Amino acid sequence: MEHHFAQRIGRVRPSAIRQLLQLGDDPSITSFGGGYPDPTLFPLDQLRSVYDHVLREQGRTALQYTATAGIPELRERIADRMGRDGVDCSAEDVLVLQGAQQGLDLVAKLLINSGDVIITENPTFLGALVAFAPYEPDYAPVTMDKDGMDTDSLEWVLANTPGAKFIYVIPDFQNPTGVTLSLERRHRLLELADQHDIIVLEDTPYRELRFEGEQLPTLKSLDTEGRVIHLGSFSKTLAPGVRMGYAVASPTILTKLELLKLAADTQSSTLNMTATARFLTEFDLDAHLEAVRPVYRAKRDAMLSTMAETFPADVKYTRPQGGLFTWVTFPEDFDSARFMAEYSLPQARVAYVPGGTFFPMTQAAHYARFSYASVQQEEMVAGVRRLGHLLTGSGDARRSSLSSTLP
Template identity: 60%
Template sequence: MTAFARRAERIQPSAIREFLALAGDPGITSFAGGYPDPTLFPMGELHKIYDDLLTPDNASALQYTASDGLPELRAQVAARLTADGMPSTADDVLITQGGQQGLDLTAKLFVDAGDVIVTERPTFLGALIAFNPCEPRYVSVPMDEEGMDVDALEQVLRTTERVKLIYTVPDFQNPTGRTLGLARRRRLVELAEEFDVVILEDTPYRELRYEGERVPSVKSLDTSGRVVHLGSFSKILAPGLRLGWVLAAPEVLEKLSLLKLAADTQNGTLNMRAAAAYLAGFDIESHIASMLPTYRSKRDLMLRTVAEHFPDGITWTQAQGGLFTWVTFPERLDVAAFQRDLLIPRAGVIVVPGAPFFAERPEAHHARMSFSGVPDDRLVSGVRAMGGLLREALS
């Protein structure tokens, strides 16, 4: 077939999608997907809620509803955002199909072919997948332990034409786990003001902090409505609900709502009703707090086991929250080839090679490893086996 639109050339297979297909094999230990621990889902509460909703008296739970999201749920999300330093009402919130749809809609709204999106280096692969059909150019900004280097960002903004969007995951970034410091957040907003650029703030891991002080969101520092803030219930309730949200200025939100209407009409009413019932009838803050010790323990176990079994010359990040550590190997190791030739066939272990997380100039000697969805015994055995094969490959 030759009739594809030009944008279809930018639609490429996702490395994560390919590896997640392997993750369903019970013989595979997967550090690839950023899956929450399913034992932490509030199954009992959700079971009761769905039982109550799926009755004749609640037939409206299976009916169409407002395209921008169930009004009750939007008000509940707005209340939580307000408590997090982002004053808002239901009219400021759009409910989306997870955070991923927020990425897709925002790119469609702001980015023309040839426009520049500035990303962190490395950045979230799923965002690149969402942005690519809009045919942008990318410029990436290096990171350190305090997140995006805003001095380097300033240089990019001074020397690059047609910058439309700065994309950041400021809290426990995917893939590195790093957090953008408060001073840098303030400078990021100042630079966006100076150069008239939109900031897209993606925060799916924001509430999964295991240690340290909570940092104000980038949106909370916004005084002119140029920050589009994305959030999600995927990591704090359940990803299968496919519920996220956008908080944005009225003129931005109106157009995003129309783009969503064109894309899918609305989110599923049943799941929105279930989430609203959960927020009304149960304490989600207590639920989130109850998850954190488990994730903290898993993070500590992975980092401790990596330190014990990986050979010298390998480094990794130590995130204060989120679901990932970013591992950097000697430059001579191509992680994708190592995984294909040794790690999968001999250990039954998968990670996500780092190259696809680079918007430009990919580097092959990194990997993203997730600790969140792996049972402790398999986490230890998988890291140990990986360490043995690394010693062999690097010897």
């Protein structure tokens, strides 16, 4: 059957994260792989009340087709939240999506021809690479440090990549590294985008999960030329199963994204849109987030303190001010994928995401992404301890054997 498939399907590979998440079915495995929020934090009672009301009082409309852009009530609530975050927009500037992941697909479909170049952070979100892959792009990765995308490197990349289609960036608690783009670099990135007349795709699924430090403005709020496409999501703040995301963009861009969404799925779920709109009206999402943030902060602190206590001194990790992930850097001769397959899983019963898969061009084997979000704290600490003992004890010999066989 393979000869029947379009050539583009050859660019689509299984997600390493999805494969790892299958380990979640094994209760003996402690998995730091998935970027799932903590399910114990879902506002179940409030959501039950919302869905009961919607089905009882609005069922005939909530179960019917509706406009592709989304129901007006939800678009208004999103525009209101964006306004309180510094973005001057109305409901007409909002497109409701089947999760922000759909936005990545629609933007790539809108902008990318085969061989066009996307500028990304290096490393970047694996889910974005999966979404972009069917449209057969090339990549121009930009180095990162503790302040996010290096805008000096971005300046060089833009000067040497004429015709690049857009810059993809996760400014807040980036996936996978957990770092945040500094205010100075936010301004500089937009200045460079204006100079080179390039679109910026801003992905912000973790923005509202800041648990320390100063909230920085979105790129969209700093955009004076209508070149930023802002993607947001309720997956990490409300519940991922609701599948509610949104795009905020200029009318010219949003109209075309709406047409592509019409072709893809006609609309997002009317029931889920109605329920989300009612939740935002009836309940206080900000109060819910105030309760959620300290839990994630405590989990981050527990993971990092246990790593500091048990990991070798030459293993480094980021200290995110929010979000769900820390990025672990092993010595350069270490292969995190091989170590997990041969030692971490069978001996420590611990899974993580090897870092190589997050690099769009040249993969680097000595990184790994750890999520502290969904595993309960006691199990998380025990899992990190087991892994640390493996790395510092007999793991030293195993690490040497791994490095000696690397090409």
